[in-house]
Amino acid sequence: MFSDYEVVIGLEVHAELKTKTKVFCSCKNEFGSEPNSNCCPVCVGMPGALPVLSKEAVFLTIKAGLTIGSQISPLAVFERKNYFYPDLAKAYQISQLEKPICVGGGIKLKSGKNIRINRIHLEEDAGKLIHKSEVIGTFIDYNRGGVPLIEMVTEPDISSAEEAVEFLTKYRRNLIFASVADCKMQEGGMRCDVNLSVRKKGDKKLGTRTEMKNLNSFKSVQRAITYEAKRQIEELEKGNAIRQETRKWDDNKNRSFTMRSKEEAEDYRYFPDPDLLPVRISEKTITKAKAELPELSEQKRERYVREFSLPKYDAEILTNELDTALLFEEASRLTNMPKQVSNFIMTYVLAKKKERDNLSVFDVISADNLAYIIKAISTNELTRPNALMLFDMVCFTDKDAKSEAVKSGFISKLSEAELESVVDFLIEQNAQAVKDYKLNQVKVENFFMGQLMKQTKGKADVNKGRTLINEKLQKYKN
Numbered sequence: 378m379f380s381d382y383e384v385v386i387g388l389e390v391h392a393e394l395k396t397k398t399k400v401f402c403s404c405k406n407e408f409g410s411e412p413n414s415n416c417c418p419v420c421v422g423m424p425g426a427l428p429v430l431s432k433e434a435v436f437l438t439i440k441a442g443l444t445i446g447s448q449i450s451p452l453a454v455f456e457r458k459n460y461f462y463p464d465l466a467k468a469y470q471i472s473q474l475e476k477p478i479c480v481g482g483g484i485k486l487k488s489g490k491n492i493r494i495n496r497i498h499l500e501e502d503a504g505k506l507i508h509k510s511e512v513i514g515t516f517i518d519y520n521r522g523g524v525p526l527i528e529m530v531t532e533p534d535i536s537s538a539e540e541a542v543e544f545l546t547k548y549r550r551n552l553i554f555a556s557v558a559d560c561k562m563q564e565g566g567m568r569c570d571v572n573l574s575v576r577k578k579g580d581k582k583l584g585t586r587t588e589m590k591n592l593n594s595f596k597s598v599q600r601a602i603t604y605e606a607k608r609q610i611e612e613l614e615k616g617n618a619i620r621q622e623t624r625k626w627d628d629n630k631n632r633s634f635t636m637r638s639k640e641e642a643e644d645y646r647y648f649p650d651p652d653l654l655p656v657r658i659s660e661k662t663i664t665k666a667k668a669e670l671p672e673l674s675e676q677k678r679e680r681y682v683r684e685f686s687l688p689k690y691d692a693e694i695l696t697n698e699l700d701t702a703l704l705f706e707e708a709s710r711l712t713n714m715p716k717q718v719s720n721f722i723m724t725y726v727l728a729k730k731k732e733r734d735n736l737s738v739f740d741v742i743s744a745d746n747l748a749y750i751i752k753a754i755s756t757n758e759l760t761r762p763n764a765l766m767l768f769d770m771v772c773f774t775d776k777d778a779k780s781e782a783v784k785s786g787f788i789s790k791l792s793e794a795e796l797e798s799v800v801d802f803l804i805e806q807n808a809q810a811v812k813d814y815k816l817n818q819v820k821v822e823n824f825f826m827g828q829l830m831k832q833t834k835g836k837a838d839v840n841k842g843r844t845l846i847n848e849k850l851q852k853y854k855n
């Protein structure tokens with residue numbers, strides 16, 4: 378029965394902007410401070426306090442729009458969205474309805490399908506309610522109240538959980554690469570509402586939709602969509618109607634349930650905020666935002682292939698996250714060995730990163746240490762096994778790789794004379810191998826290389842050792 382239906386999904390995605398201050402006052406925009414320490418009369422809604430719009434927040438919203446090809450409105454208006462909830466002290470949220478800052482745009486999926494974007498508007502975040510099981514009652518932390526939030530709204534162009542996740546991944550990446558937002562999902566820096574309806578294939582009319590609020594991981598988005606689509610189809614098959622409502626997704630129970638009947642824009646009695654003038658956005662500002670917009674993930678991907686001749690596969694992995702791209706670029710600049718850097722990051726650094734949650738590759742290793750290790754391998758200052766051991770030792774620490782290598786005796790310190798005496802000793806000790814040299818030169822040379830490394834505990838210079846062994850064995854060739 379499921380194959381008779383199609384799923385229609387629209388997303389509303391909230392992201393907290395990376396500004397220094399809140400959007401209508403000069404309080405710090407900072408996560409994790411002492412509760413209610415970043416507050417003032419404006420952001421807790423004291424009578425008589427007046428909002429002053431942050432230019433930085435408007436500018437970052439423009440940049441966010443540019444990453445997805447939005448038109449920037451020459452005139453933007455802030456409106457009051459009226460509702461009461463304890464996390465919103467004023468009983469209205471300053472938001473935008475009729476004239477948002479960014480209009481239109483789109484994101485192309487791998488399949489070539491374009492997901493159209495309706496708008497991005499700027500608004501203020503609400504405070505946070507904290508429930509503790511050991512205490513009766515609710516705590517309120519207003520630090521988040523007034524933090525600038527952009528809400529991006531798509532057209533209902535998404536038709537599956539997979540498409541939704543791909544779209545969100547790309548949008549999130551754009552905001553991070555453009556330095557507009559950090560989008561730390563675990564800190565609530567990015568939250569997503571899913572509007573979903575189903576209809577019989579071929580139907581022109583959209584079905585009744587439900588909205589699932591505040592999904593804070595891509596996994597929740599995926600599971601919530603799968604669950605809700607199935608639920609709606611089953612209801613329709615039973616002959617029941619879908620109620621337009623807001624539903625709450627419970628990640629632990631893996632199901633959604635009714636929260637309240639869905640409200641419409643008019644229920645909020647939006648009206649232009651009399652405390653804030655309409656905002657004029659000049660061509661000059663837009664040009665400046667365009668000029669400042671850094672390279673995004675896809676641009677970096679293309680450049681890595683073009684400039685460093687990396688395989689597309691490497692380029693894609695390196696540009697999935699901004700920090701990985703930056704580590705690659707910096708270590709490549711220091712070593713001039715982009716392919717080796719790419720290999721090392723993909724094989725070792727990313728594997729290490731996976732061991733611990735929510736860390737950046739820069740927490741795994743600094744560009745300087747990575748560059749040192751890669752150069753040391755290529756010049757044979759370190760053997761590969763020692764280099765990897767060194768990598769393990771300096772991971773997740775502030776230690777300097779070079780000093781650690783010296784301290785641990787990893788660096789080959791054998792003088793040429795010492796190296797020669799070891800090779801002479803080995804030739805003397807292994808008469809049978811010397812005899813076999815005329816039968817299989819490569820095999821015997823490899824045997825002596827192995828013995829040399831064993832005897833010197835890996836401290837011999839590989840190239841010098843090999844040359845020396847080859848020279849010494851010449852006389853046994855015939």
Ligand SMILES: [Zn+2]
Binds near residue numbers: 402404415417419523
């Ligand atoms: Zn404030």
